[in-house]
Amino acid sequence: MRARSHSPRKPKPNSVMGSPKMKSKSKSPQKKHRAVINQLDYLNSQCHMEGCSVSIVVHSTRFLICRHQLCHASDYFKDLLQSKYGSEDFYVTVSSMSEPTPSTQFRWFVESSIPCPALKDISDETLETCMRLSRRFDAKGLEMRCTKFIVENACSRQPIVALCWLNWALKHKFDAQTQASCLPSVARLSLTALEQHRHMLTEKIFSDLLAAKLRGTYDKAVQVFRAIHRMDHFSVEVDRCPRCGRTRDGMRVKVNADPCRKQIGCDRCHRESCEIENKAGDDLQAFYQCPHGLVPLNSTTDECHCQIPNLAHHLGSRYYFRSENGTILNPPPLSPHTSRTFDPAEDTSERPGTSYKRQTSRDMDRREQRQSAVVVRLEMLVVSLQPEESVRRAEIVSFGSSVILSIAFFYIFTMLNAFTTTNIALLDKSSGCFEKKISKYYGQPKKLWERFSRAVSLCSPRLHSVELGAFANTDEFKVPLLAPSEDCVVLSLGIGKDVKAERRMRDRMSQCVFIGADPVNESNADLFSQVGKFYNVAVGHKNGSFRSYVLEDVYRYQEVAYMDLATFIKLNVNRKIVDQMMMDVEHAEYPVLPFLEKGGELSQRDIAINIEIHRPTSEDLQAFVGFLRRNSLSQQWIFINSEIHPFFKHIRLFMINGQNKECRRRFWEN
Structure with missing residues (x-):
């Protein structure tokens, strides 16, 4: 018989060198961690003594970091390390991006969020990584540092860089302030560049940028117009004035040419300055001449109908339009560089x-x-239609006339039905509608603030024979009641170096007396004196001297003289009724609200109020909700118009006194 072999037995499949083999439910091979090659130590001597270190392994690099500082900087690591102590390594996946390497990205994160040995400044190179990892690891402090860097540096960078920052802010869902700080620099890009990079923006931001560039074009056109206008005005020295015949012994007379009034004369002939220069910065506009007249070039005037082909060309319209002579035309073909609306x-x-x-x-x-x-x-x-088809044409005209008459009768019937409802009933209905929409948010003040303006707009009454105006300031609209022919008083509290709306109101309501007050005398006194009487005082809820938030070159706190609203009206207005009061007093409006409530010192003195209610603190918000609750019971004030600023969240509100007898007599009962 052949001898038995003494070769060693093969090991069983489930064991390797005496140790059991780990089984995996996954069919894919088990993931092996990369060997650690580098080690970066961010511990100080105290951390080494107390043993509060933690080991984080990213890619092939081990980071030794203070556990307390890491948990303070990142909520992600706070949750991860909360119940785990010891010297074991924590393997962390930073990003799927290969450039820069994951270990470099995490090193930037650590050095920008942990102040040991020193907090590193954020740079253009590390910004996107820090923004992304601040979201990845929930690091609020690093997120705030990124926001501050963008806000402070966006306007000093090239527009394409600011566009990248804006895209990162949108991608990583940074707040609206961060996004808005990039917009001025991004708006410097050409229309072609914006169209090429449109995919990096939202449609709303893209439309806002186009609107800003359009308004900027208006401003530049006005500047060019004014420069050309000044060139047309010239002066020359002659022996005799051609207008009044004035001469000077042994000297020449300076004669001015004034194209505005088509006059040439000396200084005595021209007592007033140039008409257009007097309107500079307010009503002065550039103009263009079309076949139908002189049209202002601004953002408030409609285009002439002869501009339809040009507009269709720029919009890329696919539709037909009718020309002046009645023929139907196609729009001109689009050029490769013509901008189009988003479809x-x-x-x-x-x-x-x-x-x-x-x-x-x-x-x-x-x-x-x-x-x-x-x-x-x-x-x-x-x-x-040909002349021989006159019968068919008459049938068409007859049918069209019957349709038009039917529509006209329906419209007249609707209007007659509407006019049977009095203004008083409409005001009561509006008040009830607003109360129904807003009362459910009395227990949720923040939601009430967000939904207030929309509720006012939905319930605003459409009053008969009552005309509302809309007068624009630099950053807002003021919506007053257009006063009847009798005398009236308009009170403006908080001038803010802007009286454009007051000027337009004075032109429309010349019978009114204008009174203004502001704690800053510089510029405001000169501006408002063109409209009415100015008082250098801060108007609020009490008398004395206080620190107030005022606008000079910038907004800052300043010690100012204060006078409560009721005392100011009693001493300086000296009228029983204030027809219009416009208030923008920088957070001082909240303590003034009790003056306006039923039984307050001004509840029967004011008729209509335009007020800017600034974004409230929690205490201010409770005061505002309390005012609304008490007003719902008394129905002292009816809210007519409101809007909320999309960025600052201030509320601009126009309200009328529903319980004032003089108010009813002047406006509602007639």
């Missing part, structure tokens, strides 16, 4: 959740095209 149906980029919207948009476009084609065919049919 979702033409957007080929894949965006999550937009396939249904894009299909719906295509269907709407096809429907509009079919409707447009039908309208064009009908218009061409009417235009091409």
Whole structure:
């Protein structure tokens, strides 16, 4: 028999060299950690003594960091290390980006958020990484440092750099302040560049940038217009004034040419200065001449109808339009550089959740095209009617007349039905509507603040025979009641070096007396003296001298003289009724609210109030909610118009006194 082999037995599949083999439920090979090559020590001597270190391994680098400082800087690591102590390594995945390396990215994060040995400043190179990791590791302090860096440096960088910062802020969901700080620099880009990088912006921001550039173009056009206007004014020295015949013994007379009034004369002939220069900075505009007249170039005047072909050219309109002579024309073809409005149906980029919207948009476009084609065919049919078809034309005219008469009768019936409701009933209905929409938020003050302006807009009454004005300041609209022919008083508290609205109101309501007050005398006194009487005092809820938040070159705190609102009106206005009061007193409006409530010192003195209610503190918000609660019971004030600032969250509110007898006599009962 052959001898038995003495070769060693093969080990069993489930054991390797006597140690059991780990089984994995996953079919993929088990992930092995990369060997640690480098080690970075961010511990000080005290951390070494107390043993409060933690070991974080990223890629192939070990970071030794103080546990307490890391937990303080990042909520992510605070939750991770809360219940784990010891010297074991924590392996952390930083990012899927390969450049810069994950270990470099984490090193930037540690050095920018942990002050040991020293806190490193954020730079252009590390900004995006710090923004991303501040969100990844929930590091609020680093997020605030990134915001501060962007706010302080956005306007000093090139526009394309600011665009990248804005894109990062949108991508990593930074707050609105961070995004807004980049917009002025991004707006410097050309229209072509903005169109090329449109995918980096939201549609709202893109439209805001276009609107800002358009308004900037208006301003530059006005500057050019004024420069050309000044060039047209000239002076020359002659022996005799051609207008009044004035001469000077042995000297020449200086004669001025004034194209505004088409006059040439000496200083005595021109007692007043140039008409247009007097309006500089207020009503002065650039103009363009079209076949139908002189049209101001600004943001408030409608375009002349002869500009429709030009507008269609720039908008890329697909629709037909009718020219002045009645023929139907196509818009001019688009050039490669012509900007177009955004059309979702033409957007080929894949965006999550937009396939249904894009299909719906295509269907709407096809429907509009079919409707447009039908309208064009009908218009061409009417235009091409021949004289021998006069009978058919008469039938068409007769049918159209009957339709128009039916619509007119329906409109007249509706208007007559509406006028049977009195203004008093409309005010009561508006008050009830507002109370129904806002009362459910009395227990949620923050939501009430956010929804207040919309509730006012939805419930605003449409009053009969009462005309509301809208007068623009630099950053707001003031909406007063246009006073009747009798004398009236307009009180403006808080001038803020801006009287454009007051000037326009004075031109419209010349019978009114204007009174203004502001704690800053510089510039405000000169500006408001052109409108009415100015008082250098801060108007609030009590008398004395206090530190107040005032606008000089910038907003700052300053010691100012104070006078309560009731005393100011009693001493300086000296009228029983104040028709309009416009108030912008920088957070001092909250203590003034009790003056306006039922039984307050001014509840029967004011008729209409424009007030800017600044973004409140928690204490101010409770005062505002209390005012609304008490007003819902008394119905002293009816809210007519309101808007909330999209960035600063201030509320601008126009309200009228619903319980004032003189107010009813002047406006509502007639």
